[in-house]
Amino acid sequence: MIREQSKANILLVEDEENLHDALKLNLELEGYEITSAYDGNEALKAVKDEYFDLIIMDVMLPQMDGVAVTETIRIQNNEVPILILSAKNSSADRVLGLKKGADDYMVKPFNLEELLLRVDKLILKNKKLNDKETIGDTYEFGNNKVDFKAQVATTWNNKTIELSKKEAMLLKLLIENRNDVVTREKILQSVWGYNVFPTTRTIDNFILNFRKYFEKDSRNPVFFHSVRGVGYKYTE
16 A cells, blocks of 8 residues: 655665565555665665664675674664564574564565565554654743744743744754653654755754753753764753
8 A cells, every 4th residue: 555644764775686676666666765775884874874764684795794784773772673584594593683683584585465564564663662742832941932833932031032944843853852862863854854964063053052042051951962972862
């Protein structure tokens, strides 16, 4: 069934060209956006540069095998769902793949319909885990008041600040995930979209602006924090 809502973005990591092309075609027919990688290093570069809703990972890859790639992604604190495809069907191979961070494991040859069902379920489960309770058009904290719809804020010292669209979106995302770290990947997905990649410095500058606007002492922030190597957090 073709999806009418926003398309999920899948990284397909498979070096066997015929299988890669067949999987890509069938996933695109289901309404997914597909990014291709043909070896482990390509896969890691893609994950660094872009947000994905799911990774389909072959095990036998050039340069770096799929299990090692999966482990590296998890070490980098990226929780993107990973579905491993492998010709190895022993219990030990399955257990290793899952231990290293895969969410699911399918043995080749596989049934295409079953693969598509598993893909759909993994993406849906991830979406439910990431969805937080939304807040309204206005929000107050520490004598600051924000109107997200009008993109205007009144600060603790009664100054009126006009927010850019991206500032309002990032501020709302952080507040909706209050007390939790929001990863750079999640910010990419929610604020900038899939195909535009701000540098970490760009996001840091947004956080510095929030501190100037809303903190009584911007050098000792109460609300807005950077968590090195992981992401950003609004604390209440």
